[in-house]
Amino acid sequence: MKITEDAENILEQMWVCINEEMNYLVNLSSLGLDEASPEIRELLETGNILLSDSLATLSEEGDANGRTVVRRRRLAERLLVDVLNTKERHVRSSACEFEHILHRGIDENVCILLGHPRTCPHGKQIPEGECCKKAREEIGHVVAPLSALKNGQSGKIAYFDMREEQKMQKMLSMGVLPGISVGLVQSYPSYVFDLNHTRYAVDSEMADSIYVRVERE
Known part of the structure; x- marks a missing residue:
């Protein structure tokens, strides 16, 4: 189920906290949110997160969706820097807007164009996509x-x-x-x-x- 851009941004932050910073429970206050926040209600209703006493974690579906959002964001950063020669000070804000148009299929085309990059311009790992696995098998x-x-x-x-x-x-x-x-x-x-x-x-x-x-x- 498609979610709003604001909810995607929260899902992305939670995925990074849980999978890269190893904070398996995320305190909503650390995200500037609470249980009544529209983004949290939306993520709950779509089955992306689990919530208990203002502590949130990702469901299995939420983890997969969050991984996809992070992948799109970091591919967008790579595209902006490597192909569009975007200046460093504009990369993060531009990527935040650009990632939302890299829907499934388009993001794989971008990944193929860039040669299946492993890291974003800031050195963070780009989650692997199906196109990366296929390319590795075909090599x-x-x-x-x-x-x-x-x-x-x-x-x-x-x-x-x-x-x-x-x-x-x-x-x-x-x-x-x-x-x-x-x-x-x-x-x-x-x-x-x-x-x-x-x-x-x-x-x-x-x-x-x-x-x-x-x-x-």
């Missing part, structure tokens, strides 16, 4: 860096593994995006590939960072 089978392809081999862009904003911007300006078909033309002295009827060349470091879902021969 040894059908997904490989562009630099590992043979000349004439082709596939579709799976994701990037790069953290430098300039490199990411270069990829985006070239139209190198997840799901786009790519074919390797040559691997020396630089890596040359065809993409959308246009030929591009990148160095080995860049080619190592572009992962391709290789077409089976």
Whole structure:
């Protein structure tokens, strides 16, 4: 059941308190709330939290939902910093607004685009998503860096593994995006590939960072 943004923010705070700060019972006063607060009533009615004497904890469903909210927030921070080059002082407030549009499916697309980052810009772990698990399973089978392809081999862009904003911007300006078909033309002295009827060349470091879902021969 979808909950309001205010309730999501409280759920996010509780998930961090319980799972990362190891405070298994959260005193509502520490969140500036009480049992009559609209957000708390909403989280109770939707089955996300359990409450006793102003001490709250997450239900099994609430833990899963809170994990998703935290994942979206930290992916939003990563996107704002790595791709949109947002200044540090604006990251937290912008991510708070941006996370609410990263609904299930969109957040996985962002995660794939960013190369399944493990931490947010502040060093906190990003909870793993289904796309991360799938990518890890595929790595040894059908997904490989562009630099590992043979000349004439082709596939579709799976994701990037790069953290430098300039490199990411270069990829985006070239139209190198997840799901786009790519074919390797040559691997020396630089890596040359065809993409959308246009030929591009990148160095080995860049080619190592572009992962391709290789077409089976």
